[in-house]
Amino acid sequence: MTIKDVAEHSGVSVSTVSRVLNNHPDVSEAVRSRVMETVRELHYVPNSSARDLVRPQSDAIGLVVRGVGNPFFTGVIRAIEDTIAQAGYTMVLHQINSGEDELRAGAELARSKRLQGLILLGGCFDYTPEQTAALDIPFVCCSYTNSFGSLKKSAYSSVSIDDQAEARRAVELLIQQGHRKIAVLLDSIHDHSISELRYRGYCQALSENGLSLDSELVAETDTFDMAAAYEATRRLLEQKKDFTALFVIADSMAIAAIKALRDGGRRIPEDCSIIAIDGIDVSAYTVPTLTTLIQPQASMGGEAVRILLDMVERGTGNRHVRVDTTLRVGGSVAPLN
Amino acid sequence: MTIKDVAEHSGVSVSTVSRVLNNHPDVSEAVRSRVMETVRELHYVPNSSARDLVRPQSDAIGLVVRGVGNPFFTGVIRAIEDTIAQAGYTMVLHQINSGEDELRAGAELARSKRLQGLILLGGCFDYTPEQTAALDIPFVCCSYTNSFGSLKKSAYSSVSIDDQAEARRAVELLIQQGHRKIAVLLDSIHDHSISELRYRGYCQALSENGLSLDSELVAETDTFDMAAAYEATRRLLEQKKDFTALFVIADSMAIAAIKALRDGGRRIPEDCSIIAIDGIDVSAYTVPTLTTLIQPQASMGGEAVRILLDMVERGTGNRHVRVDTTLRVGGSVAPLN
DNA sequence: TTGAAAGCGCTAACAT
DNA sequence: ATGTTAGCGCTTTCAA
Numbered sequence: 001m002t003i004k005d006v007a008e009h010s011g012v013s014v015s016t017v018s019r020v021l022n023n024h025p026d027v028s029e030a031v032r033s034r035v036m037e038t039v040r041e042l043h044y045v046p047n048s049s050a051r052d053l054v055r056p057q058s059d060a061i062g063l064v065v066r067g068v069g070n071p072f073f074t075g076v077i078r079a080i081e082d083t084i085a086q087a088g089y090t091m092v093l094h095q096i097n098s099g100e101d102e103l104r105a106g107a108e109l110a111r112s113k114r115l116q117g118l119i120l121l122g123g124c125f126d127y128t129p130e131q132t133a134a135l136d137i138p139f140v141c142c143s144y145t146n147s148f149g150s151l152k153k154s155a156y157s158s159v160s161i162d163d164q165a166e167a168r169r170a171v172e173l174l175i176q177q178g179h180r181k182i183a184v185l186l187d188s189i190h191d192h193s194i195s196e197l198r199y200r201g202y203c204q205a206l207s208e209n210g211l212s213l214d215s216e217l218v219a220e221t222d223t224f225d226m227a228a229a230y231e232a233t234r235r236l237l238e239q240k241k242d243f244t245a246l247f248v249i250a251d252s253m254a255i256a257a258i259k260a261l262r263d264g265g266r267r268i269p270e271d272c273s274i275i276a277i278d279g280i281d282v283s284a285y286t287v288p289t290l291t292t293l294i295q296p297q298a299s300m301g302g303e304a305v306r307i308l309l310d311m312v313e314r315g316t317g318n319r320h321v322r323v324d325t326t327l328r329v330g331g332s333v334a335p336l337n
Numbered sequence: 338m339t340i341k342d343v344a345e346h347s348g349v350s351v352s353t354v355s356r357v358l359n360n361h362p363d364v365s366e367a368v369r370s371r372v373m374e375t376v377r378e379l380h381y382v383p384n385s386s387a388r389d390l391v392r393p394q395s396d397a398i399g400l401v402v403r404g405v406g407n408p409f410f411t412g413v414i415r416a417i418e419d420t421i422a423q424a425g426y427t428m429v430l431h432q433i434n435s436g437e438d439e440l441r442a443g444a445e446l447a448r449s450k451r452l453q454g455l456i457l458l459g460g461c462f463d464y465t466p467e468q469t470a471a472l473d474i475p476f477v478c479c480s481y482t483n484s485f486g487s488l489k490k491s492a493y494s495s496v497s498i499d500d501q502a503e504a505r506r507a508v509e510l511l512i513q514q515g516h517r518k519i520a521v522l523l524d525s526i527h528d529h530s531i532s533e534l535r536y537r538g539y540c541q542a543l544s545e546n547g548l549s550l551d552s553e554l555v556a557e558t559d560t561f562d563m564a565a566a567y568e569a570t571r572r573l574l575e576q577k578k579d580f581t582a583l584f585v586i587a588d589s590m591a592i593a594a595i596k597a598l599r600d601g602g603r604r605i606p607e608d609c610s611i612i613a614i615d616g617i618d619v620s621a622y623t624v625p626t627l628t629t630l631i632q633p634q635a636s637m638g639g640e641a642v643r644i645l646l647d648m649v650e651r652g653t654g655n656r657h658v659r660v661d662t663t664l665r666v667g668g669s670v671a672p673l674n
Numbered sequence: 675t676t677g678a679a680a681g682c683g684c685t686a687a688c689a690t
Numbered sequence: 691a692t693g694t695t696a697g698c699g700c701t702t703t704c705a706a
Contacts, residue, residue, distance in 0.1 A: 001473070002699055013677045018701055026675060043471040048449035050699035052386040054682045069411030077406070081434070093432050097418070112385035134380040136338075226622055252619070259622045282589070282619055285563055285596045339683055350693045355685055363691060387683035391698045 066122035079301025138311035167201025178336030179245035229253035233260035251278035269334035288331025403459035416638025475648035504538025515673030566590035570597035588615035606671035625668025
């Protein structure tokens with residue numbers, strides 16, 4: 001079932017069918033409707049490989065996401081999709097899993113779909129110039145930076161929060177409430193990624209406020225999943241450490257931590273305050289509502305697209321945008337009694 | 338940057354480059370390494386449109402998902418991806434939004450990627466034969482059926498739970514605990530979809546147990562989002578209806594309902610029991626843990642792939658598989674005191 | 675307004 | 691072991 005079949009079936013040439021399919025004006029109404037009729041009848045769908053192959057360039061913007069299931073990403077993806085569509089472009093989403101290399105995936109997507117630009121969501125923080133060289137189109141890192149890599153600032157674009165500063169802010173909010181024994185729940189202190197940055201902010205807040213770091217109050221999960229977060233929190237409790245507050249580096253982990261604490265007999269916030277960073281939808285429905293620093297998912301997505309389109313359309317250079325979080329005052333933080 | 342550039346740059350012909358790229362055995366080691374070197378140097382990535390165009394057929398299985406953000410889907414998607422990979426095929430994921438037509442999207446994907454088969458996740462329950470005719474490859478509906486459409490059983494495959502029966506089971510669990518005033522929280526009683534089926538189960542359980550349907554105990558949200566579920570539950574409470582139990586058609590909505598009830602001063606389960614259907618990860622971390630009928634995400638995904646590959650490889654006919662839910666006994670249901 | 679034909683980048687015969 | 695070449699399905703000049 002090709003355009004040729006449609007052409008023969010309607011008694012016209014392939015170029016005429018192509019014109020009809022692409023809404024070219026110079027086709028008689030009679031022919032147009034005859035062709036459309038055939039298309040319907042034959043359930044013809046154009047082969048987009050062939051289409052993409054021949055078209056000089058597409059209107060496609062690529063989005064490579066590591067883990068579409070990540071609830072934090074869903075809001076960002078929605079914003080990206082909307083902004084791209086509004087600008088008259090098409091979004092091509094490509095999902096990869098934790099093992100895959102997002103730069104290779106992006107490069108491949110760029111070729112195969114003739115992308116105009118690329119947005120990366122949930123990538124690594126440690127690219128080298130050699131790795132990004134494979135990408136010959138503009139790209140922007142959404143919700144992360146190259147803090148642990150060797151890329152020059154001018155070699156990539158990014159939209160992100162200041163992870164370390166925001167983590168520090170979160171921990172300081174706890175300190176301001178009188179807390180001194182503050183535990184932290186994170187993926188790993190050496191992941192060369194978001195977890196490490198936020199851990200630095202935690203350390204910074206402690207030291208700036210004259211508190212010493214107690215390694216027994218640092219709970220590592222080695223993953224971002226909730227079961228691990230629950231277990232790590234339980235272990236923290238078992239050590240009978242007398243922490244009165246907990247900083248969690250992600251909302252989803254905090255949801256599990258809340259349950260572990262309550263299952264362990266701690267009331268929140270009376271016995272233990274808890275604060276996190278992310279601001280995913282579901283964490284607004286915990287009991288008590290999770291107090292968290294909300295990353296502005298919508299504006300991060302929108303900004304990423306705007307930076308990219310500026311580069312694509314106007315040839316502007318790479319840009320880095322820092323966005324601020326917003327404190328969601330839930331009920332999970334209280335002054336130390 | 339095409340295969341031709343690579344060929345010229347390495348001083349060989351395009352076919353030799355193609356052979357190297359596709360791991361054909363009949364290439365000398367010297368030439369192979371020289372070509373690979375050039376590929377790296379030039380950051381060459383094959384144009385997959387051209388590739389797909391020329392290859393007789395691919396090893397691709399398509400997955401069209403309405404709303405990758407839906408937490409229920411993530412487990413299913415993971416299972417589908419794993420099973421497809423294990424069988425030596427490649428998964429092509431295509432995400433669509435609520436407005437788009439999954440059949441058209443699937444047909445387009447099938448063409449463009451030369452799919453061997455298609456899995457639909459989150460589609461409509463009311464296809465007509467005309468609509469599915471556009472799809473000329475085997476497909477299976479995952480987590481839904483054609484209950485409201487006119488498709489013959491032999492015209493499509495499906496993997497799903499028996500929505501009506503499972504809803505009835507959930508409500509009966511509440512009745513067995515002595516509850517008589519049972520409210521229901523759902524999307525719409527006339528959505529020609531999952532919500533309507535589960536509502537039927539609710540009605541059936543009531544009537545079979547001699548309970549009358551009270552329309553004031555039916556809360557419709559007209560959407561699946563949590564904010565609407567929260568509001569609808571709040572309204573239910575405001576009517577001061579004396580229900581002692583609540584059946585919610587989806588876990589995510591139940592999470593919001595729990596909060597609304599607790600914010601309204603109801604204790605769970607002492608003042609109000611709550612049960613749902615789905616079994617998403619996060620609902621295991623509510624306080625109390627949500628009691629729910631778990632849809633076996635992993636086996637549903639795996640089964641969908643197996644049905645599809647049977648059709649693709651062995652030419653077997655369409656098949657329909659019903660899977661059972663598993664009760665997760667949380668802490669949100671208690672006997673009527 | 676329509677048709678003929680070139681060519682997009684690639685793979686796979688078919689030659690050598 | 692390597693090169694030459696014919697298409698895959700489509701869009702787009704160029705001619706008529």
